[in-house]
Amino acid sequence: MEKNIVVIKGDGIGPEIVNQAIKVLDAIACQYKHTFHYQNILMGGASIDEYGVPLTDEAIKIAKASDAVLLGSIGGDTNTSPWYQLEPSLRPEAGLLKMRKELGLFANLRPAYLYDELKSACPLKEEITEGGFDMMIMRELTGGLYFGERETKEIDGQMVAHDNLVYSEKEIRRIAKRGFDIAMKRRKKVTSVDKANVLDTSRLWRKIVNEVAKDYPEVEVEHMLVDNCAMQLVKDPRQFDVILTENMFGDILSDEASMVTGSIGMLSSASLREDKLGMYEPSHGSAPDIAGKDIANPIATILSAAMMLRYSFDMDDEAKAIEDAIEKVLKAGYRTVDIMSEGKQQVTCSKMGDLIVENL
Amino acid sequence: MEKNIVVIKGDGIGPEIVNQAIKVLDAIACQYKHTFHYQNILMGGASIDEYGVPLTDEAIKIAKASDAVLLGSIGGDTNTSPWYQLEPSLRPEAGLLKMRKELGLFANLRPAYLYDELKSACPLKEEITEGGFDMMIMRELTGGLYFGERETKEIDGQMVAHDNLVYSEKEIRRIAKRGFDIAMKRRKKVTSVDKANVLDTSRLWRKIVNEVAKDYPEVEVEHMLVDNCAMQLVKDPRQFDVILTENMFGDILSDEASMVTGSIGMLSSASLREDKLGMYEPSHGSAPDIAGKDIANPIATILSAAMMLRYSFDMDDEAKAIEDAIEKVLKAGYRTVDIMSEGKQQVTCSKMGDLIVENL
Ligand SMILES: CC(C)[C@H](C(=O)O)[C@@H](O)C(=O)O
């Protein structure tokens, strides 16, 4: 098959980790007789430096015309980088939010699971994680507080700010369907998270999720308040299969869940819409402090590339081949510094990329 | 001294845990020659059953005229209790929110710390919690998404809901001041948590916190994004002293922090305003499943009563006496079932109350 992949290397460790993912994709293309065309565009800090804005219309146009987008990471140190002196709509993150909205990527999938090989990095006691855990956070990505109208103005001599949290039936229904579809391919349990004892949007969320649930009689559905979910992720992560939630709650809970695994350098993510187009990126950030040192962990990005093959290109075998190769490399004892432990072999970012290619 | 305490026993385990706190308060009154007058009012489910509303105007009037309010817990099982068939504004939680707003209790203090005696209950690995941790979550309690205008309406044939997140300069300034005041009495560090890369309210929050910080040159202040904070609480809770944040983020993070301690049956909370009036309640919920069995842990409520003595009545010695008594009882090996571990002596809720009184 022939596919057009738009590549956004981004800021910080972005370029070095994306380079490893491309190495792996090239090896896959060769082995399975595919042709991947790559086209680089800029987003975030790199785009600000070049064009003065975090995302150009031209870049959006190119992304829209592609088969999938592979993203490293964007943004810098908010305390020291000049990008954060700009007004909010011109900062790196605004580019990412604009891309999500313009491409209509409403479904954000963030897997969080315990790697058997990396148990020692998990912050939770062993009795809690015994037997492992494996959840998929399904976060709504183009609605809610992120995209509601907002304003700061002076009222009676003092500044007052507001952000509007909005959800429509349609927005809730489409993400709920996605969540249940994914649960059907997993352990058939959906935990829908909201704050229905306070918010109108949450009450509508719960109602629509219950309606959608009727079409999936095999799936067990439960509703959990967001504060309780923040507790349960620490208390007993094994109880979760698919966590379905709105944009802001999903931002908080998915980061908490990823830290609970202890290895955020290993967690991928996919942002999808109704058709096959998607954007794929590691769950972690741009880590400006270690950028350019060839010590970052490229595995989350390589796993994101595998998700791209599976979700956007229907290349299940190829995706599986990458995942297996990563497992082999970990089993053989190779580790980047973030997941290093006693008795293992520490390797650089590019060496990790090479090892994964060798094990394909 | 003579003090008027309004008592809200509430629902579920509320009555039994409040009874233990009153036992302890009576013993303190006797020992230190104070007179505490108690007046019971209803709130939550109990008020719905009696008056059809979760909080009456009469009850608010009585609370407003008191020196302090001691609360057990309110609410029932949201899946089975008839209270949750009522419209949202008539459910138990609406009573609690109304009380907070009517009394103007804008500052919610939720301590979360690791009890040396209860380390085994902490879900985090020992290497992370070595030496213990001790933080104070300072949550804004009468603004934000909880009290903004909200509505659900039909637009073009589909339901659309919205909740408005609003903060004024004044609201932010008064909670920030409280946070810094408390930090001055602790380890002099404030971590202000927001989502300033997305929300206007968060950008105003950050600006005002920085302004207030200027009046506290001794206090170290840092800003952290809410998603990062959700990670850091699991990764390294020792880094925090005072966490200062808005209403919804505070709801989520304080529950996460309390679970990180492993003993939510031990965590108190205070809701304060500018003057001395405050409402004091355990951080945990009403646990309807174990109500009436005399097995609940009353310590969080007893510690809340101690906070009441300290913050509303300026009775520091008396508060300290209660805290010391609890520590003695734990050292002696007595545990309610929720914090039970091997080799310890399991006791009932009322027995725990008696033991604490004996050790005063
Ligand atoms: C960078 C930021 C705007 C973004 C978000 O909040 O969505 C990030 O935290 C994420 O989770 O992808």
Ligand SMILES: CC(C)[C@H](C(=O)O)[C@@H](O)C(=O)O
């Ligand atoms: C009962 C509920 C409305 C309340 C809140 O969200 O504030 C509770 O979770 C709390 O934290 O006190």
